[in-house]
Amino acid sequence: MKALSQRRRHPLTAVALLLMGLLLTGGLYAVASGANEAKAQTSTFSAEDIAEGEKLFIANCATCHGMEAGGTETGPSLVGVGAAAVHFQVGTGRMPLxxxxxxxxxxxxxxxxxETRQMAAYVASLGPGPAIPSEEALDTSDADVAHGGELFRVNCAMCHNAAAAGGALTQGKFAPALSGVSDAHAYEAMVTGPQNMPVFNDATLPPEGKQDILAFLNYIDDNKSPGGAALGSLGPVSEGLFLWIAGLGVIIAFTIWLTSRSS
Known part of the structure; x- marks a missing residue:
C-alpha cells in the first residue's frame, strides 16, 4: 500500500493523467467527427462529372480561387468546403461574384x-465536406412544423426575423429573407454556414431538426400574413407606427369634421 501511495504522488502523475485525458478527448472527437462526416457524404459523382466540373471551374472560378481551388488574395480556398457549399453559392447566383x-x-x-452539380463534384473531389442533401434528407412529410418554428426562433430569428423576412447586420451585411428559398438551398445553408451564418452540423442541429425548420419555412411561405396586412413583417415597430399614424389621422379628420359642422 505504501508503494502504491508513493507512485500516486510521483511528480509525473499529473502529466500522465493530463495526457490520458487529452488522448481520450481527441479519440472521442475523432469518432464523432467521422460519424458526422459519414452522414454528410451522401452524394456520389462520376469521374465524368468531376472532369467537366474542373473545366467549368478553371474557366469561371480559378481567377479568384486559384487553379487548384487553393485560394488567392481575392478568394478563399475551397478545399474541404464540400459539394453543398458550391451547390448553394452557384445555385443561388451568389457565385461568381x-x-x-x-x-x-x-x-x-x-x-x-x-453544370452546378459538375462544379460541386470537382470541389468535393478536393477534400471531404458537406454533400448536397439527398431527397430523403429533404423529406418533410413527417416533420413537426410547430417544433420547426421553435427551433427557428431560437437559432435563426435573431438574424432572419421571426417571420423569416430578413434583417440588417453590421458593416453593410444582412441576413436575407427566406421566402421562396428552395429546401435544398436552405438545408445547404444550415450545414455550410455561408456569409455570416454559423454552421449547424448534425451535432448542433440533427437532421430531424433541419427538416422541421424546412417544414416551418414552407408553412409560412404558404400562409402569408394570416393575421392581416404584413406591413413588411418587421414586427411591432411598423405595426406601432401604422397605428400611431392611422390613429392620429382618424382623430384629426374627426376633429376637422366636428369643427366644420359647428361653424
Whole structure:
C-alpha cells in the first residue's frame, strides 16, 4: 500500500493523467467527427462529372480561387468546403461574384443545375465536406412544423426575423429573407454556414431538426400574413407606427369634421 501511495504522488502523475485525458478527448472527437462526416457524404459523382466540373471551374472560378481551388488574395480556398457549399453559392447566383462588397449578393444563376452539380463534384473531389442533401434528407412529410418554428426562433430569428423576412447586420451585411428559398438551398445553408451564418452540423442541429425548420419555412411561405396586412413583417415597430399614424389621422379628420359642422 505504501508503494502504491508513493507512485500516486510521483511528480509525473499529473502529466500522465493530463495526457490520458487529452488522448481520450481527441479519440472521442475523432469518432464523432467521422460519424458526422459519414452522414454528410451522401452524394456520389462520376469521374465524368468531376472532369467537366474542373473545366467549368478553371474557366469561371480559378481567377479568384486559384487553379487548384487553393485560394488567392481575392478568394478563399475551397478545399474541404464540400459539394453543398458550391451547390448553394452557384445555385443561388451568389457565385461568381457580381462585384466586391460586404457580402455576395443573390442574383439569377449563371449555370444550370447540371453544370452546378459538375462544379460541386470537382470541389468535393478536393477534400471531404458537406454533400448536397439527398431527397430523403429533404423529406418533410413527417416533420413537426410547430417544433420547426421553435427551433427557428431560437437559432435563426435573431438574424432572419421571426417571420423569416430578413434583417440588417453590421458593416453593410444582412441576413436575407427566406421566402421562396428552395429546401435544398436552405438545408445547404444550415450545414455550410455561408456569409455570416454559423454552421449547424448534425451535432448542433440533427437532421430531424433541419427538416422541421424546412417544414416551418414552407408553412409560412404558404400562409402569408394570416393575421392581416404584413406591413413588411418587421414586427411591432411598423405595426406601432401604422397605428400611431392611422390613429392620429382618424382623430384629426374627426376633429376637422366636428369643427366644420359647428361653424
Amino acid at each position: 457580381q462585384m466586391q462588397g460586404p457580402q455576395a449578393m443573390e442574383k439569377p444563376a449563371q449555370f444550370n443545375e447540371e
